[in-house]
Amino acid sequence: MSSQDHYVIIGNGPAGNHAAAVLRKKDKEARVSIISDECIPYYYKPKLTGFITGSVPREDLLVLSLESYARENIRVRLGQKVERVDVDSKTLHFSHMEKIQYTKLVIASGSDSRMLPSMEPYEWALKFVTSYTDVMEYKDQIKNAQEIFIFGGDFVGFKFLRMLDAMGKKVSILIYPHAFWPYNLSDEMLDQVVANLSKTRVQVIVKDDIKDIKGSPGAYRIKTCNGIEKKADLIFSFNGMTPNIDFIKGSGIDYDHGILVDEYLKTTVDDVYACGSCAQIYNPAIKAYTVTIGWPNAVNQGEVAALNLLGDHKVITSVGRKYFDLEGVKIKTTWWKNIEDE
Amino acid sequence: MKEVNIVIEICGSAGEGTISAGEILSRFMSSQGFEIMSFDSYPAEIRGFGKCVAHTRISSNPIYSPGKQADVLISLNDKHSISQLSALKENGVLIYDSQPTKPHQEDNSVAGRANPGTIPYGVPLGMLAQKATGNTRGRNMVALGALSCLFHLDKDAFTESIKARYGKKKQIVIDSNVNSFLEGFNWAKENLKKADAHSFEDVKRPKHKEKLILNGNQLVARAALDANLTFYAGYPITPATKIMEILSKELPRHGGVLLQTEDEIAAIGAVIGAGFGGKRAMTGTSGPGFALMTEFTGLSVMAEVPAVIINSQRGGPSTGMPTKTEQSDFNAALFSGTGDCPRVVLAPTDTKSCYDATVLALYIAEKYQTLVVLLLDFFLSNSIKNIDVPRKPAKKYLNANIAPKADELKDYKRYRFTKNGISPRSIPGTPGGVFFATGLEHDEYGRPNYSETGHLAMTQKRFDKYRSVLSEAPKPQMVISEQGEYDIGVISWGSSAGAAHEAVMTARKEGINAASFSSVMLSPFPESAMIEFSHTCKKILIPELNFSGQFADFAAGILKRPVEKLNFITGRPMASEDILQKMREM
Ligand SMILES: Cc1cc2nc3c(=O)[nH]c(=O)nc-3n(C[C@H](O)[C@H](O)[C@H](O)COP(=O)(O)OP(=O)(O)OC[C@H]3O[C@@H](n4cnc5c(N)ncnc54)[C@H](O)[C@@H]3O)c2cc1C
Numbered sequence: 001m002s003s004q005d006h007y008v009i010i011g012n013g014p015a016g017n018h019a020a021a022v023l024r025k026k027d028k029e030a031r032v033s034i035i036s037d038e039c040i041p042y043y044y045k046p047k048l049t050g051f052i053t054g055s056v057p058r059e060d061l062l063v064l065s066l067e068s069y070a071r072e073n074i075r076v077r078l079g080q081k082v083e084r085v086d087v088d089s090k091t092l093h094f095s096h097m098e099k100i101q102y103t104k105l106v107i108a109s110g111s112d113s114r115m116l117p118s119m120e121p122y123e124w125a126l127k128f129v130t131s132y133t134d135v136m137e138y139k140d141q142i143k144n145a146q147e148i149f150i151f152g153g154d155f156v157g158f159k160f161l162r163m164l165d166a167m168g169k170k171v172s173i174l175i176y177p178h179a180f181w182p183y184n185l186s187d188e189m190l191d192q193v194v195a196n197l198s199k200t201r202v203q204v205i206v207k208d209d210i211k212d213i214k215g216s217p218g219a220y221r222i223k224t225c226n227g228i229e230k231k232a233d234l235i236f237s238f239n240g241m242t243p244n245i246d247f248i249k250g251s252g253i254d255y256d257h258g259i260l261v262d263e264y265l266k267t268t269v270d271d272v273y274a275c276g277s278c279a280q281i282y283n284p285a286i287k288a289y290t291v292t293i294g295w296p297n298a299v300n301q302g303e304v305a306a307l308n309l310l311g312d313h314k315v316i317t318s319v320g321r322k323y324f325d326l327e328g329v330k331i332k333t334t335w336w337k338n339i340e341d342e
Numbered sequence: 343m344k345e346v347n348i349v350i351e352i353c354g355s356a357g358e359g360t361i362s363a364g365e366i367l368s369r370f371m372s373s374q375g376f377e378i379m380s381f382d383s384y385p386a387e388i389r390g391f392g393k394c395v396a397h398t399r400i401s402s403n404p405i406y407s408p409g410k411q412a413d414v415l416i417s418l419n420d421k422h423s424i425s426q427l428s429a430l431k432e433n434g435v436l437i438y439d440s441q442p443t444k445p446h447q448e449d450n451s452v453a454g455r456a457n458p459g460t461i462p463y464g465v466p467l468g469m470l471a472q473k474a475t476g477n478t479r480g481r482n483m484v485a486l487g488a489l490s491c492l493f494h495l496d497k498d499a500f501t502e503s504i505k506a507r508y509g510k511k512k513q514i515v516i517d518s519n520v521n522s523f524l525e526g527f528n529w530a531k532e533n534l535k536k537a538d539a540h541s542f543e544d545v546k547r548p549k550h551k552e553k554l555i556l557n558g559n560q561l562v563a564r565a566a567l568d569a570n571l572t573f574y575a576g577y578p579i580t581p582a583t584k585i586m587e588i589l590s591k592e593l594p595r596h597g598g599v600l601l602q603t604e605d606e607i608a609a610i611g612a613v614i615g616a617g618f619g620g621k622r623a624m625t626g627t628s629g630p631g632f633a634l635m636t637e638f639t640g641l642s643v644m645a646e647v648p649a650v651i652i653n654s655q656r657g658g659p660s661t662g663m664p665t666k667t668e669q670s671d672f673n674a675a676l677f678s679g680t681g682d683c684p685r686v687v688l689a690p691t692d693t694k695s696c697y698d699a700t701v702l703a704l705y706i707a708e709k710y711q712t713l714v715v716l717l718l719d720f721f722l723s724n725s726i727k728n729i730d731v732p733r734k735p736a737k738k739y740l741n742a743n744i745a746p747k748a749d750e751l752k753d754y755k756r757y758r759f760t761k762n763g764i765s766p767r768s769i770p771g772t773p774g775g776v777f778f779a780t781g782l783e784h785d786e787y788g789r790p791n792y793s794e795t796g797h798l799a800m801t802q803k804r805f806d807k808y809r810s811v812l813s814e815a816p817k818p819q820m821v822i823s824e825q826g827e828y829d830i831g832v833i834s835w836g837s838s839a840g841a842a843h844e845a846v847m848t849a850r851k852e853g854i855n856a857a858s859f860s861s862v863m864l865s866p867f868p869e870s871a872m873i874e875f876s877h878t879c880k881k882i883l884i885p886e887l888n889f890s891g892q893f894a895d896f897a898a899g900i901l902k903r904p905v906e907k908l909n910f911i912t913g914r915p916m917a918s919e920d921i922l923q924k925m926r927e928m
Contacts, residue, residue, distance in 0.1 A: 039461050039537060066458050078458040096438070096453035096464050098446040137536060 007309070008092065010082050010247075011035030013045070013109030014295050015276025017064065019106045019309075025074050026310050032074045033100075035092075037081035040132045041066055046295060052135050052142055053163040061132070082109075083242030085251040087269045104271045104309050107259055108302060109250065111241035111277040111293065116152075118175075119237065122213045125220055126237045129156060138234065141217065145233035146170060149222055151210060152179035157238025158193075161255065165202055172203040172208065172230050179239040193337060224249035241293055243278040256280055258291045263315045265305040273309050275301035281316060290317065343546040346376065349409040350489070352396040352482070353426045354418030354561050356385060359482035360509070363394020363416075365726075367486060369815025370503035370806025371400045372555050372728040374496065374545030379405045379693075381725040381915065384665060391422035393422035402546040406692070406840035408428035408725065413540065416485045418467070418816040427696050434458045434490075435538045437485055439463025446635035461538045463492065463530075470525045480522025492536060493725050494543040497527055511753040513664065534827045540650040554729055558722040559695040561732070562652060563588035565625060565668075569735050573623040575612035577605055580664045581723040582626040582654040606631035610638040610651065617648040618779060620743070620769030626652035629671055630661050635680045645684045646757065646765070648707035652700075654718040657913055666913025667720035669836050670888035672896070675715045676865050682801050684808035686710070687865035688747035691819060691839035693727040699862055701735045702814065710811055711767055712804075717864070719887070721915040722837045725768045743767055751775055755786040759799065808866060815863035818871050821846045822857045822878075830925050831879025831907075832858040833872065835893050838885055838916035845921035854925055864893075869900050881928055883908060 007023045009016045012034050024032050041202040050056035069076050071186040084093040084326065091099050113128035127138050140150075148164055150157055151174040164171045175190065185193075197204050205228060213235065222230045243258035254260045254268040258280035264282065265273050276298035280289040292301070297318065304314045350367065354360035361382050368380040385392025399409040411431040417438040430436065438453050449455060453462050465488045471480035482503065490500050493588060499521055504776045508516045525588035556564070563585050574593055576586045586600070593600045603609040609625045613616045616623035632653045642649040655671045657663025661914035686706050690699040699716055707714040746754060746766035751774035758765045765786075768775025778788030783800060785791040793916070821843050822828075830849075834842035846858040859875045861868050876882055884894035884904040891907035898905045910916065910922050 027618045039459065041458060049354055069458075076458045077454065079456065079462045080454060093883070094451075094454065096440055096446075096462070098441055098451035098454040100454075105569065131591065133535070137535060209632060 001308075005103045007032045007104050007106065008100070008102035009034045009106040009108055009337060010092070011110055011276065011278070012038065012042050012076070012078070013105075013108060014063075014275060015108035015110070015112045015278075015298040016044050016106065016300035017303075018299045019108060019273075019275065020074050020302075022303050022306035023070070023106075023310070024074055026306070031101075033077060034069075034074060035077045035082060037082055038131055038133050039077065039079040041076070041078065043132060045131070048129055048132065048135055049160045049163055050227060051132075052129065052139055052160075052166055054143075055163070078304055082247050085253065085272075086110040087252050087272060090271070102271075105273070106302075106304075106305055106309065107245075107253075107267070107272065107274040107278060108276045108298070109244040109247070109278040110298075111258075111291075112244045113237065114240045115237070116239050119210065122210065122235075125213045125215075127234055128237055129145050130241070141234060145218075147172075147230075147232045149191055149220070149230055149232035149235045150163075150174070150238060151235070152176045152237050152239035153185075154179045154238045154240050157236070160236070160238070161202060165200055170201070170203075172205065172232070174208060174224065176239060179341040200295075237287075241277060243291060244278070245278055256289060258289075260289055264308045264313060265301060266308060271303040277307040295341040344544060346397075346540075346542060346545045347401040347403065347409075348414065348540060349397065350397045350414040350416065351398075351412040351426060351429065352418065352485070352713040353423040354394055354482070355391045355422055356394055356821075356877035357391070358394070358418045359419055360394040361396050363418075363482035363486055364398055366503055367396075368398050368726055368728075369470075369507065369555055370495075370500050371398070372553055373503060377401045377403065377405045377728065378549055378555070378576070379408050379725060379727050381408050381721060383914075393419075393425070393427060393541040395422075396720065402548060404548075405718075405727070406844035407918045408915055410919040414489070416489065417452045418481055418485065420446060420450060420452045424450075424455045427452065427455060427457060427460075427755060430457070430460065430682050432457065433461065433538075435540065436460050436462045437492075438462065438464055438487055439467040439481065441469045443468065452744070462537065463488065463537075463788055464536050465526065465530060465534070470529055472524045473527040474521040480518055483522035484520045484526035484529075487523040487528075488534070489529040490523070491527045491530035491532060492538070492540075494541045497524075507764045515559070523570065525673050536554070539586040544699050552731060553733055555726055556693065557584075557724050557726045558693050558718055559584040559654070559724070560588060561696040562626075562700045562716075562718070564591065565697040565732070566704065567592055567596055567916065568623050568732075569701045569704045570740050571704060572596075573601070573616035573735055574598070574625065575603050575609040575616070575623070576625045576627065577603055577609050577631060579606075579628045579631050581656055582628050582631075582652060582718075584723065585626045585652065588806075600617040607637050610635040610649065611651050612640075614638060614642050614645075614647050615650075617642070617707070618645070618770070622650065622708060623629065623648070624650040624704065626654065628654050628664075629658040629674070632671060632674060632678075636900040640679050640681055641683065641686055641781045642713040643836045643916075644681075644781050644783070646711040647779065648711055648714075649705045650707045650714045650716060651841040652716045652718060654720065654723040656720045657911070663913055665720065667837070667915055668887050668911060668913065669717075669719055669838065670892065670911070671717065672835075672864070672888065672892040673887075675717050676896070682805070684805055685713040685715060685865065686808070686811050686863075687715045687717060689836040689864050690722060691834075691836060691860055691862060693722065693725060693850075694729045694732065695862060696722060697732040698816070702816070702862075705735075705739040705742045706811055706814055709744065710764060710807055712807065712811075717836060718735075719837050722790060725837075725915070727902050745772075746775060756788045757783070757784060757786045757803070759786065759802065759803055760811040761806075763805070764810070765803075773807045783821070812863070812866045815861065815866075815868050816870055818859055818861040818875075819843065820857065820859050820875065823850070825855065826878055828855050828857040828879045830854065830856040830881050830883055830928055831875060832856065832883045832885065832921065832925070833897055834858065834860045834885055834916075836886075837866060838887060838897055839915040841918040842921055844918035845925065848918065848922055849925050852922075852926075856925060859879070867896075867900065872897065873901060876903065881906060883921070883924060883928065885909075885924070886918060887916055 259274040467481040468478040655665040756777035782790040885908040
C-alpha cells in the first residue's frame with residue numbers, strides 16, 4: 001500500500017469508525033480522515049433518548065475519546081459538512097468552502113428522520129430524535145414540558161414514549177403503522193401493541209391522521225381527521241429513517257432510496273464504497289437492493305467496506321437474527337441491538 | 343445568579359478592523375456592567391498584512407489576568423486564525439467567514455483545521471458586509487452582529503456602542519458599521535442553530551459605577567499630567583510611544599513642553615536638564631532606548647537630579663521582539679550602569695497601579711533628587727481594563743522638593759550631609775542658591791573632590807537617601823489566609839502579579855494551601871516584608887517572563903533559600919493557568 005493514499009470516510013457513526021479502524025490497521029502509512037457534520041465525537045445514537053430524559057450523562061454517550069484517534073493517527077474533522085463529491089477529480093467540497101482530495105472514499109453518512117410528505121406543512125412544529133445536534137436544541141424544553149404529542153411510532157419512538165411516561169409527562173401517541181419503515185407492522189401486531197399500551201397512562205390514537213397543527217412551542221394545538229383535539233408543549237415525529245445522501249446527488253454515484261452498492265459495498269463509481277444506513281445493498285438472493293438499519297449492521301458493513309476497498313472480496317451478510325421487543329410484541333429483526341442494555 | 347467568565351479573540355490581518363472590533367466589544371461589555379481586560383497583539387511592522395489578535399476577557403467578577411485560552415475565536419482571516427487555533431479551548435466556539443472569495447485548498451481553512459470538538463458557526467461575513475454597505479470592510483461588524491445574536495447580547499445597546507465608537511466620523515461611516523452589525527445579527531438569527539452554552543442573558547453584572555476604559559500607557563500619561571509633569575523628552579519606540587503621543591497633545595495644554603529628541607541619550611539628557619531646572623520631567627522608552635540612557639543615568643544619581651525613566655519592556659535583548667511582552671529588563675533597571683549607583687525602581691502590577699506608580703515615581707524623584715525607573719511591559723502598556731476613575735494625587739505628591747531655608751542659603755551646601763541623605767535643593771535662580779552640579783565626585787558644595795573620605799561619605803549619603811525611600815514603598819500586595827502557614831508561597835512582580843494572585847485564589851478553591859506576595863517597589867526592595875512572608879511558606883515559587891529568572895535570583899539572595907522558578911518567554915502575558923498548573927505539580 002502506498003503512503004500517498006488518503007482514505008476519507010464521510011460519517012462518524014459505527015460504519016465510518018469501524019471502516020477507519022480497519023483501514024488504519026491494514027495500512028499504517030496512509031492518511032485516514034473521518035468527517036462528520038456534527039461537532040460531537042463518535043457517540044451512541046441509541047442512547048440519545050436516555051440523554052434527552054436525563055438518565056444518560058453526556059460522557060456516557062461517547063464511544064471513543066479524541067485521544068484514541070490521535071494515537072491511531074486518524075484525523076477527525078468534526079462540524080464539517082460535505083456538500084458535494086466530485087468523483088472525476090476525487091475531490092470533496094465542504095460547506096465551509098474547503099476542498100480536499102481523496103484516493104479512496106467510504107460513504108457512511110447514515111440516515112436522517114423520515115419526513116412524511118403529508119407532514120411537510122407542519123415541519124416547523126416537529127422535533128426529531130435523530131442526532132445529538134437535534135437533541136441539544138430542545139433538551140432543556142423537555143424538562144419543562146408537561147404534555148407531549150408523538151406521532152408515527154417506530155422502534156425508537158416507543159422507547160422514547162416509555163421514558164417520557166416514566167418522567168411523569170402526559171404523552172399522547174398517534175400510531176402510524178407505516179412508521180416502522182423499512183419494517184411494516186401488521187394489524188395484528190398493532191392491536192397487541194395498543195392493548196399493551198392501554199395499561200399505561202399514555203393516550204393512544206389509531207387509525208387517524210393529523211389534520212392541522214397551530215400554535216407555537218409550549219402551546220401547540222393539534223387536530224386529527226377524526227376530530228380529536230390535543231394540546232402539547234412539544235410534538236415529536238418518529239416515522240423511521242431515510243438515507244442521508246443529498247450531497248452525492250449529481251456526482252455520478254448511483255442512488256435510489258440510498259446509495260446503491262453491490263454485495264461488496266462498492267458504489268457504481270471506482271474507489272467509492274458506501275456502508276451503514278446510507279447504503280442500499282444488492283442482495284443476489286432476492287435480486288433486489290435493500291436498506292439496512294441498526295448498529296450491528298453498520299459495524300459489520302464498515303469493516304467489510306474497508307477490507308474490500310483494500311482489495312478483498314468479502315460479500316456482505318446480515319448480522320445474526322435478534323428479537324426486538326415492541327411493547328410486549330416480539331419482532332424479528334436482523335439488525336437491531338439493544339445498546340442500552342449492554 | 344449565573345456568572346460569566348469568557349475570553350473572546352478576534353483574529354485578522356492588519357487593516358481588517360480586528361483591533362477596532364475588539365475595542366468596540368470591550369467598550370460595549372464594560373457599558374453592560376462587566377469587568378473587562380483586553381489585549382491586542384499586532385505585527386511589529388508599522389503597516390503590513392501581519393497577524394492581529396484582539397483578546398478580551400469578560401467577567402462578572404474582578405479580573406486579574408487576561409486568560410490563556412480563548413472560549414471564542416472570531417476569524418476574519420483564515421491564514422492567521424489557523425495559527426491562533428492552538429489558543430482556542432477544547433469545545434471553543436469558532437465564528438468564521440463561510441463565503442470566502444475563492445475556495446480554500448486543503449488545510450487552508452480555519453474551519454477545516456479547527457480542533458475536533460470546536461463549535462463552528464459559518465457566517466458569510468464578506469457577503470453580508472457587501473450587502474449592507476456595498477463593500478466588504480464591515481466584515482468585522484458583521485461578525486460582532488452574529489456574536490451578539492448567538493450570545494444573547496443587547497442588540498440596541500451594542501448598536502449604540504458602535505455609534506459611540508465612530509461618533510466623530512462622517513455619518514456614512516457610522517451607518518456602514520451599524521448596518522453591517524445588524525446584517526450579521528439578523529442573518530445569524532435566521533440561519534444559525536445555537537450549539538454552544540454561552541449566554542449573557544440573566545447573568546451577574548458587577549455593580550456599575552462610572553468606569554474608565556484605559557490601557558497602562560494612557561494611565562501613565564494621565565497620571566503624569568495629574569502629577570504636574572511639565573517636561574517630557576523622548577524618542578518614539580514600541581511599546582512606549584503612546585505615552586509620548588498623548589503627552590504631545592496634552593502637555594502643551596497643561597503649560598508643559600514635549601521635546602522629541604534625536605535619540606534616547608539626548609532624551610534623558612534633556613530630562614536631567616529640566617530636572618536640574620526644577621521641573622518635573624520624565625522620559626519613556628523600551629529596552630534598546632534604555633540601554634542608551636544608561637549612559638546618562640549615573641549623572642542623575644551622582645548630581646542628585648530628579649529624573650523619571652519609563653521602560654516599557656519588550657522581548658529582548660537588543661531590538662528583540664518589539665510587539666511581544668517580557669520582563670527581562672529587571673537586571674538592567676536595577677543594576678545597569680557604572681559605579682555604586684543606587685536608583686529607585688517601581689513596577690506597577692496592573693493597569694490601575696500604572697497611575698499610582700507614575701505619581702509616586704515623580705514624587706520620589708523630586709523629593710529624593712534621584713533617578714526613578716518605572717518598569718512597565720508591553721502587556722501593561724497596551725492591555726485595557728475598565729477601572730474606577732483614579733483618585734487625583736494628594737497634595738503632598740504634587741510638590742515634593744525640599745527647598746533650603748533662608749539661613750541655609752547664607753552658606754549654601756547643595757550636598758549637605760543629613761540624617762536621611764536628602765539635602766535641601768535650590769532651584770536655579772534662587773538667590774544665594776548657586777551650586778556646582780557635576781558628574782564628578784564632589785564635596786558638600788558640589789565642588790569636585792576625590793578624597794578617600796569624601797567619596798566614602800558621599801557614597802554613604804547617596805545610599806542612605808536611597809534606603810530612606812523604602813518608607814514610601816506601597817504596601818506589598820498579598821493573598822493570605824487566617825491559617826498563616828502555607829505549602830506554597832508565590833512571589834511575583836510587575837504584570838505577572840495579577841496572574842499569580844489569581845492562580846493562588848483558584849488554587850485555594852482546589853484545596854492547595856497557597857499564598858502570594860508582590861511589591862510595586864523593586865528597588866529599594868521591602869526585604870523584611872518578603873522575608874517575613876517567606877517564613878510562612880514551605881516552598882517558594884517565582885513566576886516571571888524572562889529566561890533566567892532574574893527576579894528569582896534576586897529574591898533568593900534576599901531570602902537565602904532556594905526558590906522554584908517558573909519562566910516563560912513566549913511573548914505572551916503571564917497566564918494564571920500556567921502558575922496554577924505548576925502549583926499542582928509542586
Ligand atoms: C435515537 C436512535 C436510537 C437508536 N437505537 C438503536 C438501537 O437501540 N439499536 C440499534 O441497533 N440501532 C439503533 N439505532 C439505529 C443506529 O443508531 C443506526 O442504525 C446507526 O447509527 C447507523 O450507523 P451509520 O454509521 O450508518 O450512520 P450514523 O450513525 O447515522 O452516522 C452518520 C454520520 O454521517 C455524518 N454525516 C452525514 N452527512 C454528512 C455530510 N454531508 N457531511 C459530513 N458528515 C455527514 C453524520 O454526522 C454522522 O456522523 C437508533 C438510532 C437513533 C437515531
